Amino acid sequence: MAERVRVKHMMPPGHVRAPAYLRGKTGFVERKLGAFxxxxQLAYGLPAEKIPLVRVRFSMAEVWGSxxxxxxxxxxxEIFAHWLEYPETHDAP
Amino acid sequence: MMPHDHHDHLSPSGHPYRKDNDEPLTYWQCMEIAMRELLIEKGVTTATEIASQIDTMDARSPANGAAVVARAWVDPAFKARLLENASRASREMGFDIGTLRLIALENTEDIHNVVVCTLCSCYPRNLLGLPPDWYKTRAYRSRVVKEPRKVLAEFGLELPAETTVRVHDSTADMRYIVIPVRPDGTENMTEEELAELVSRDSMIGTGIAKLPS
Structure with a gap:
């Protein structure tokens, strides 16, 4: 059973690599890539903490509607773990 | 009136003249030159090193990726290793791909993969060379994630309804290469001949491998 994850629906300022069109969307873990x-932080030349990176697969219906x-x-x-949350319900396909 | 008065934006060959770049340097062009000169002046790098790095980048071409795909077509064990860890498999073939983290995506009769970077222009340059200009356009980046089949049709690739399209957005540290389907009628071709069939677009997923002539 694939692990379901949702991209957090937040709009922080600055350089982020979670695309806006996927925020709030639910998918499942396609594979885990290790920590990067x-x-x-890297974008501003700051010491960067290593965060798990996950490939998430979404259906087009989930992303764009019917x-x-x-x-x-x-x-x-590829979504960094701090952008992911774990939905409790299992109502989506 | 001379006939060419109406067409003075065209060369005698009928092509439009390319505008000369007479405008002043942009802010970032100045910054690049200043940074480069400082790095050389402080001995961090040399002009020779920079020139040789540019040569290395220019020498990379889709032919490298095509060789990897052709090997995968003829060698099932290599293909398995490529799908498991595409960076390691590419290095195994002798390609110096630096720190590139590569994922290979296999097209089949049922699945068609296509790659994009919606946030910027991430591309497996270390293996495929520089990306085509259209890959970096807002039109390609915004449309292929939303209407991939329409975009692929504009590239001349009409996919049947039964095929699942998988779009891959390079949003972070991975880069992607598509392994196109090996065309029919290529059973007797050598690996080198097969590599000739693997176009750049077929490795991005906006095309398929060429048919043998």
Whole structure:
């Protein structure tokens, strides 16, 4: 059973690499990539803490709603762990 | 009136003239020159080192990626290693890909992968060379995540409804190479001949491998 995750719906200022179009969207863990320097610190030349990076797979229906071309096509993106939360409900497919 | 008066924006060959770059340096161009000169002056790097790094970057081309794909087509054990860890498999073939963290995405009869970087222009340069200009455009970056099939159709690639399209947004530290489907009728071709069929676009996912002539 794939692990479900949701990208946090937050809009902090500064350099972040969680794309706005995926914020608040739920997907599942496609693979875990290991820990990488936090780009939100690296971008400013600050010492960066290593944060787990996860490939998350979303359905096009989840990202764009029902008027998408093909709802079952998918979109994968790398999201840092501090941007992920773990939804308790299991209502989505 | 001379006939060319109406067409003085065209060269005699009928092509538009390219505008000369007579405008002053931009802020960032000045910053780049200042930074480069300081680094050389302080002995951090040398002009020779910079020139040789530019040469190295220019020498990288999609032919490197094509060689990796062709090897994967002919050698199932290599393909398995490539899908497991594409950086290690590329190094195994002798490609100096630096710190590149590469993921290989296999196209099949049922799945078509396509790669984008919506946030900037991340691209596996160490293996494929410089990205095409369109890869960096806002149009490609914003549209391929939302209407990939329409975008692929504009590239001449109409995918059947049964095929699942997987779009991969390079949002962080990974870079991606698509392994296109090996075309039919290539059973007797050598690895080198097969590599000729692997276009740059087929490794981005906006195309498929060429058919043997």
């Amino acid at each position: 320097g936090n780009p939100e 008027d998408t071309e093909y709802p079952n096509d998918t979109l994968d993106a």
